[in-house]
Amino acid sequence: ILAGVIGTGYWAYNQYVASEGMMDVFTPIAEMSDPEQRKAALRDVLENSEFDDVTIRAIRNLGAERDSAAVPQLTAALDDSPIVRRWAAWALARIGSPQADAAKSKLLEVLPETTARVDRNQVVWTLAVLGATEQPAVDALIERFTAGGLQELEGFDDRVITRALGTQRLASEELTNHDEESVRVLTAHALAEGGSTEVVAPLVRMLTNELNRDEDSQSSEVIRATAAGLGRTGSPEAARPLFQMLQEQPAMNSTVIEALRHSTGAPQLAALFPQATGDARFDMVSLLVESHDERVADTLAGLLNDENNEIRSKAATALARMGDARSADALFALTALEDEDEIVSDAIEHLRYVASPAITGRLCELMETHQFRKAAILRALGATGDEGAERCIEAELGGHDVNAAARALADLGSPGGFRTLSGKLVRPRNLDMTAFNAADRSLVNEDTLAERRAALMAIARFENPEVIEDLMTVVEDEQDDYELRGAAAAAIGQLGDASVMATVIGKINDSSLSEPARRYYVQALWQRPHRELNAQLLDLVGNNSAEPDIRRAAALALGYAADPANDARLITMMDDESARRHAAFALLLGGAEAGQNKLVETLGADRDLREILQGYVNNNENDWFNLLTVDMFESGAIWTRMAAAQRLAEGDEDNGYSYAWQKVLAILRTGWNGVGGMEPHEIRAKLWEAANGNDPVRRELAVTALADIPERGLLLRARDEGGEVGELARRAMQSE
DSSP states (O other), rough: OOHHHHHHHHHHHHHHHHHHHTTHHHHHHHHOOOOHHHHHHHHHHHOOOSHHHHHHHHHHHHHHTOGGGGGGHHHHHSSSOHHHHHHHHHHHHOTTEEEETTGGGHHHHHGGGGOOTTTTTHHHHHHHHHTTOHHHHHHHHHHHHHTOSSSSSSOOHHHHHHHHHHHHHHHHHHHHOOSSSHHHHHHHHHTTTTSSGGGGGHHHHHHHHHHHOOOOTTHHHHHHHHHHHHHHTTTTGGGGHHHHHHHHHHGGGGHHHHHHHOOOOHHHHHHHHOOTTTTTHHHHHHHHHTTTTTGGGHHHHHTTOOOOOOHHHHHHHHHHHHHOOOHHHHHHHTTOOSOHHHHHHHHHHHGGGGGGGGGGHHHHHHHHHOOGGGHHHHHHHHHHHHHHHHHHTTTTTTTTTTTHHHHHHHHTTTTHHHHHHTEEETTTTOOOBBBGGGGGGGGGGGGHHHHHHHHHHHGGOOOOGGGGGHHHHHHHOOOOOHHHHHHHHHHHHHOOOOOHHHHHHHTTTTTTTHHHHHHGGGGGGTSOOOOGGGGHHHHHHHHHTOOOHHHHHHHHHHHHHOOOHHHHHHHHHHTTTHHHHHHHHHHHHHOOOHHHHHHHHHHHOOOOHHHHHHHHHHHHHSSSTOOOOOHHHHHHHHHHHHHHHHHHOOSSSOOOHHHHHHHHHHHHHHOOSTTBBBBBHHHHHHHHHHHHOOOOHHHHHHHHHHHTTHHHHHHHHHHHHHHHHHHHHHHHHHHH
């Protein structure tokens, strides 16, 4: 007996030593940098392994490497022990179809030998991943699916279930009305992954069945899953059952509203609205408003006298953003509400969208009754186009709302207002306003500073270049305020034509001019693009002896010009470390395909540039990357920028740079308030126009932007109207 014990122990010890020694083979493999060499070495280990733990480790590594060359060996390993079989099946699933399709017959062969405790779930799942349609595979998938044995597996995906079983099998009563809640939830998710109209009927049936269950057996998760699934289909046929659920299941309100938002176009919502009661009315109006769909303007107009103040406000402000004059009286009525500050403020803010000479008098009256909201009222007065509004506006030039008053005069295009504001641009001779920062300012100059700041910020809106000489005087005045000198330079850039900007470039290069003046003039370079100046701007970007601020401003100007003729020199500059950063700014804003590719390539190799560029783009302390004007849509520059941002987001094999696209989305979503800038509703109109235009590149960019902003209501409108843009919209919604 003792001899037997000693012999067994000796044998076990030798086995242990051999196993431990075999594990050492993985150490040099881990150090191999060549992936093909590493995979070949792992295949050799698997071929020669005598121990399950070594075999499993080799299999797991081959699966992680997704080594298709190992499929024959992994297939052979399916005949091994259950634990080895499980990991071999796992590795085959990782490799996936079609590379591992050859293993399907062996998987089907060993399927009857598997056990739920060890390897059956993984073998069944691998068959599903490889698209096995044989009856034993399908039966086993349903059995494991209903037993809840698959969802805990690594890589579980509802879409695999959908592909493997198909809508018809998933829609069976066996699954849609299964006794187990978990199975019903999984079935709802899997059906929703179908993303087509054919899953609407079974999902509706699931929803109805669930609502009809006793309260004790009813599952809120199943209701939520089916409602969300109906929303994901994007089918208008989902609207009525979802609306019924909204009425009958108030506890599911947020889920149903989200589903309606994702599936139902505004006209369908408008047709359902008369049946809504209670809180559902407010929710439905919110959906109509968020759709930004002008097809429901009449429905919104019918709510302008609603008893609910919030509903009236939502309808009136939405109509105002559509430019619908029917909202004007309702907005004025809302301004008279008491203890409804938010509604009153919204009403006044939106009056500018429907401003006309017909309401000038009523706006002037509001100036008296709503003195804490004068800025918004002044903006509306500026939008009336009524010379009679000038008197009412000018009275506020000496008050706290001087900035709003100056802008209103500019928006009005008032000749008298132009004379008034242009007379305030240049520093009074008897005042020394020298200041290089806020701490340098004198309180004595405070009122003059406020008036001149307002005039300088507004003057470019008149689009009258007569003031450029005065603006240059301000820029070069060494006894003037730093902020005013910068504002004057920006106004020059907004007003000046190519000849004026050529003069500005000359001043920037003029060493006899003071350094501060040259630095302020830099602000003018990037306010508006002038392709005639591209050669000079390229020289500035490439001038290694120029100040960084000058080179950056020139690069921004080139970027906003979006001229493909600039790309060749900019691409060359990307190979020059001293010019690379500035060239990257230009390519990010306006580079064509070759420039975009060069930028992505360089970012992949230059970590410092990656960090610098992202920091500048995400910086909100200035407008370097915020400009968005009507001219950019008309020239096509915005589409070039959008294409460049998407190319950066796509990146290379190792990295993507989504911040550029996120920045574009941010300005498309919120607009830009500068000279020639656009408001959100104007941007939406331009995107919708491009989505329905003849340029396929712009059409796809527009639809992608609408999906990412997101503007679901307009995508649903495109879907309903059909055609190529409808199909683009449908795909965009399904990919969310």
